[in-house]
Amino acid sequence: MNDIPSSPDNSQSRDGRPGAAQPHADRPDIDRPGADDPDTRDPGVDRPGADDPGAGDPDAYYPDDDYPGAEQVEEVRRIVEQSSRILVLTGAGISTESGIPDFRGPNGVWTKDPDAEKYSTIEYYMNDENLRIRGWSRRVDNPTWGAEPNTGHQAVVALERSGKVHLLVTQNVDGLHLEAGSDPERVVEIHGSVRGAMCTSCVWRGEISDVLDRVRAGEADPRCEVCGGILKSTTIFFGEQLVEADLQRSYDAAGECDLILAVGTSLSVYPVAALVPHAVNTGAKLVILNAEETPFDLQADAVLRGSIGEILPQLLP
Numbered sequence: 001m002n003d004i005p006s007s008p009d010n011s012q013s014r015d016g017r018p019g020a021a022q023p024h025a026d027r028p029d030i031d032r033p034g035a036d037d038p039d040t041r042d043p044g045v046d047r048p049g050a051d052d053p054g055a056g057d058p059d060a061y062y063p064d065d066d067y068p069g070a071e072q073v074e075e076v077r078r079i080v081e082q083s084s085r086i087l088v089l090t091g092a093g094i095s096t097e098s099g100i101p102d103f104r105g106p107n108g109v110w111t112k113d114p115d116a117e118k119y120s121t122i123e124y125y126m127n128d129e130n131l132r133i134r135g136w137s138r139r140v141d142n143p144t145w146g147a148e149p150n151t152g153h154q155a156v157v158a159l160e161r162s163g164k165v166h167l168l169v170t171q172n173v174d175g176l177h178l179e180a181g182s183d184p185e186r187v188v189e190i191h192g193s194v195r196g197a198m199c200t201s202c203v204w205r206g207e208i209s210d211v212l213d214r215v216r217a218g219e220a221d222p223r224c225e226v227c228g229g230i231l232k233s234t235t236i237f238f239g240e241q242l243v244e245a246d247l248q249r250s251y252d253a254a255g256e257c258d259l260i261l262a263v264g265t266s267l268s269v270y271p272v273a274a275l276v277p278h279a280v281n282t283g284a285k286l287v288i289l290n291a292e293e294t295p296f297d298l299q300a301d302a303v304l305r306g307s308i309g310e311i312l313p314q315l316l317p
């Protein structure tokens, strides 16, 4: 068993969030444009679904000079065709076309309501009943419930059915890969999922929809029906550890894949971003499809910018 370079035990940032430590610590020698931009170093980007600060800006999808031409798309299509064990890594950018808001963009959830971050911070959540009550009420109206998978999610399913996907690791908590039909056996939701519910005191787990039905029926802060404990969604909150088995499985897959295909992620969230150098160092090719630059663009065999929903289907073999 390999050591995970940024396992949950040593990846806590100063403020204790999962996986936030030292976004560029493993590449101190790379003088990357924008590396001094406070936004790109902000540990606050490291949370489920929030790793793509510009994902909410439609203009960001079409930078003038970077939109891939047919030749570049064809080159990547060939790389995909020649691969047989692909690790697909996805982030918020693949879900923005499904209408899932990002967290830190101009219209982001946290930009509009700075207090919202507290709803996903375990310490506040466990100790503040009023916060939980507001949190459940917001959850009832979560835009995720009306969101449909888009052509990007469907392209990942098609790639999977071609037999080429070794593992799909997503940083998204919206559950849209599974909704689209990705095989649950091949999906790791590394930051958890909004679609599940769990008890913080016992082993009970269930569907969030059942808990939300209880909220709609008048229970402002529904408790575990087994033990009376506080319930929460199965997303990984700030202050909680990532699931060790999921991390290990992702890291192992990075070491075994022949292509890492990073889609809609700024690759600034650790420990997930550590999968990229691990895969590249063990001989895998790297293709990045993202609206903005990432710290790994220089190491990539190809970088594509543009609409994920438009480009990803064109990469299918």
Ligand SMILES: [Zn+2]
Residues within 6 Å of the ligand: 199, 200, 201, 202, 203, 204, 224, 225, 226, 227, 228, 229
């Ligand atoms: Zn319980």
